Amino acid sequence: MLVDCDIHVGYHSLRDLLPYLDSATAELVLESGTNGLGMPSYPWYHPAGWLRTDTYDRDAAAEGAQLVGQTLDRVRDSVLDPFDVTVGILTPDEAAAFAVLPNPLLAAALCRGYNDWLLTQWLEHEPRLRGLLVVTPQHPEAAADEIRRLGEREEIAGVFLPGAARIPYGNPVHDPIWRACDDLGLPVAIHTHFEGVGIAGPVTGAGMPDFYTEYHALTGAGMFGHFTSILCHGIFERFPRTRVMFMEGGLVPFVGLLWRLDTAWRGCRTEVPHCVRPPSEYVRDHVAWTTQPLEEPPEDRMLAPAIEGLEPQRTLCFSSDYPHWDFDDPRQTLKRLPAEWRDAVAHGNAARFFGLETAVPA
Amino acid sequence: MSRPEARIPLADLPTPGQIRMIEVGDHRIGLIRVGDEVHALADRCPHRGAPLCSAGRTVHGIELGDEVPVRGAERALLRCPWHKWDFDIASGRCLVHPTLRARRYRVTVEHEDVVVRLEHPR
Numbered sequence: 427m428l429v430d431c432d433i434h435v436g437y438h439s440l441r442d443l444l445p446y447l448d449s450a451t452a453e454l455v456l457e458s459g460t461n462g463l464g465m466p467s468y469p470w471y472h473p474a475g476w477l478r479t480d481t482y483d484r485d486a487a488a489e490g491a492q493l494v495g496q497t498l499d500r501v502r503d504s505v506l507d508p509f510d511v512t513v514g515i516l517t518p519d520e521a522a523a524f525a526v527l528p529n530p531l532l533a534a535a536l537c538r539g540y541n542d543w544l545l546t547q548w549l550e551h552e553p554r555l556r557g558l559l560v561v562t563p564q565h566p567e568a569a570a571d572e573i574r575r576l577g578e579r580e581e582i583a584g585v586f587l588p589g590a591a592r593i594p595y596g597n598p599v600h601d602p603i604w605r606a607c608d609d610l611g612l613p614v615a616i617h618t619h620f621e622g623v624g625i626a627g628p629v630t631g632a633g634m635p636d637f638y639t640e641y642h643a644l645t646g647a648g649m650f651g652h653f654t655s656i657l658c659h660g661i662f663e664r665f666p667r668t669r670v671m672f673m674e675g676g677l678v679p680f681v682g683l684l685w686r687l688d689t690a691w692r693g694c695r696t697e698v699p700h701c702v703r704p705p706s707e708y709v710r711d712h713v714a715w716t717t718q719p720l721e722e723p724p725e726d727r728m729l730a731p732a733i734e735g736l737e738p739q740r741t742l743c744f745s746s747d748y749p750h751w752d753f754d755d756p757r758q759t760l761k762r763l764p765a766e767w768r769d770a771v772a773h774g775n776a777a778r779f780f781g782l783e784t785a786v787p788a
Numbered sequence: 789m790s791r792p793e794a795r796i797p798l799a800d801l802p803t804p805g806q807i808r809m810i811e812v813g814d815h816r817i818g819l820i821r822v823g824d825e826v827h828a829l830a831d832r833c834p835h836r837g838a839p840l841c842s843a844g845r846t847v848h849g850i851e852l853g854d855e856v857p858v859r860g861a862e863r864a865l866l867r868c869p870w871h872k873w874d875f876d877i878a879s880g881r882c883l884v885h886p887t888l889r890a891r892r893y894r895v896t897v898e899h900e901d902v903v904v905r906l907e908h909p910r
Contacts, residue, residue, distance in 0.1 A: 474872035480843030753870050758836045 427512045428756055429776035429786055431716045432617070432673055432745035433505055433555075435548060436519030437540075438495035440465070446539035446546070454532060465523040466624040470638035472751060480504075481749030496749060498548060505748045506554055509756050512773060512786050515583050516548060516557045517617055517673070522588045526624030530565035534572070537561055541576055549581035556583035556780065558615055563591055563600060564625060570602035577610040583780045584612050588619035589648030589675065590626030596655030601664075608665035613779055616652050617673035618645035642752075646675035650683055653713075657687060660700035662708040669779055671714040674747060678721050681735035684709060710737060714779045716745035717771065718754040720762060730764050738767050743776040795901040801826060805846045805863040812906055817893055819904070820846060820877050822864045827877050828904045830891035833868045834882070840890060843869035846877070866890070 437443060440463055444452050455463045481504060482494045506514055521540045527533040537560045544557045559576055561569035569585075576582055585607055593599055595616065607614055621641070622629040629635055630647050649672050661668060672680070687705045691698070701708075715736060723729055736742065744760070747753050760768045777786035792813035801821060802808040808819045809831065816831035818841025833840040846863035865874045865883070874883045875890045882888035894907040 472872075474847075474867060478838075478843075479845060479869040480839060751870065751872055755836055755838075755870075 427773040427786055428509055429773045430511050430514045430746050431743045431776050432517050433514045433748050434519045435496045435516050443539040443543050446542040448535060451535040465520050468623060470641055472638055475751060478749050478751060478753050498551060511554060513782050514555050516555055517586060518560050521560050522619040524560055525563050525588050526590050526620050526626045528625050530562055533562045534565050534568035537572055545581060557581055558584050558586035560586050563587055566600050566602040570606040573606040577612050585614045587614060587616050590620040590623055592625045594655030595652045596659030596661055604661055604665045604668055608667045611667050613669040615671040615673050616649055618649060618675050621648040646679050649675035654687055657705040657708055658698050662712045663700055669712050673716045674718060677715055677733045677736060714741050714743050714775060716743050717759050718745040718747040719752045720754055720759050726762050729762060739770050742771045744771050791906050793903055793905045795903050798900050807841050809842050812904055815906060822877050826895050826902055828893040828895050834888045834890060835873055838868050838870040840868055849874055
């Protein structure tokens with residue numbers, strides 16, 4: 427059994443969403459700019475390609491297209507069938523950029539259209555798939571409305587937020603999102619995406635990296651900010667049913683960060699009296715991480731001790747990141763982890779986190 | 789018993805930069821021409837098992853020459869479709885990892901055929 431927590435799908439063009447958009451948003455998609463509405467994207471390019479070259483037809487990709495859309499058949503043939511995936515969690519590709527658009531009303535409309543497209547084009551056709559809702563952190567009330575509109579659908583596993591953000595996600599401005607998730611018992615997945623793009627803050631406090639190589643190594647940076655923000659704002663005290671998964675931001679750096687946060691909490695506890703327990707205790711009960719891209723130390727034996735501090739037997743969940751270039755094959759990933767972790771990482775932890783116990787029995 | 793082999797007429801060889809897939813026994817192998825030489829590499833990346841030849845691409849690559857980045861003169865590198873690691877087609881050597889090598893097979897020219905055998909190149 428396998429749960430793949432991170433399979434990216436996307437439309438070929440924003441125009442694919444037209445049947446799911448209100449008329450005013452459809453007009454903007456068609457008439458904006460010189461060739462219709464475009465999304466903000468990274469200022470860097472991967473020098474050898476964003477995607478696995480065996481996941482799309484190179485000749486069929488639209489000229490200039492960066493994130494090539496996927497088809498359900500391709501996902502079945504390339505991921506679900508060969509790896510015997512019991513449940514695959516679909517994550518967005520370009521649609522993650524809706525969260526960094528400056529226009530919150532347009533962003534909310536696009537989110538509604540995308541979520542309906544996801545349900546209609548993907549989730550209703552393949553029972554092995556579940557989806558994450560894209561929502562607008564720049565418009566928390568609209569995000570909460572969207573979570574309540576679709577969050578009880580069986581095909582919806584949770585809510586997606588990108589690492590890129592204007593304000594860290596623990597800040598009370600985002601309370602409507604956490605309240606809606608808590609009410610519905612839906613988890614939140616925070617996935618590295620579009621840091622430094624649109625209205626999001628810079629990738630690091632040092633400013634913008636010059637190279638994509640730097641960005642890729644720094645993808646956890648935005649997520650570190652959300653991690654500390656969520657813990658220090660006591661999100662798990664105030665919204666006790668909430669769970670958060672950190673996707674694709676690395677594992678090893680989180681170990682030291684959590685230790686430092688525990689130490690800081692001990693000395694600064696009076697500043698955050700709403701955090702009645704040390705951060706690591708909340709993490710144990712509410713936080714999960716995904717594996718990809720699993721760090722590659724010089725020797726594989728160095729990996730397990732380096733991430734043990736995250737209690738991987740309870741918190742670590744497999745992810746492939748299909749179809750991106752840094753995809754991890756589950757056979758390779760699981761082989762690199764201690765045998766006693768493998769079942770939990772392959773399916774047990776994700777089944778519990780996403781509430782998939784019926785589809786993925788222990 | 790002789791080991792399996794594949795015979796490919798010289799006229800059917802891939803053009804430089806192209807990859808032609810063949811099977812020898814149960815081995816999937818990519819035939820790649822660099823200049824006048826033909827090389828045979830296993831369709832498996834030694835890093836994480838990707839289909840190196842059947843989904844990979846040949847590329848020129850960029851190397852530092854006399855302190856200036858220079859594009860390689862010919863498509864002498866094979867780029868893995870997954871993680872984009874580059875391999876020197878002639879030697880199988882991985883350019884970004886000191887010990888990894890793509891598996892290579894023996895290629896000879898016999899009469900009007902190229903023959904690929906499940907043996908190490910000499």
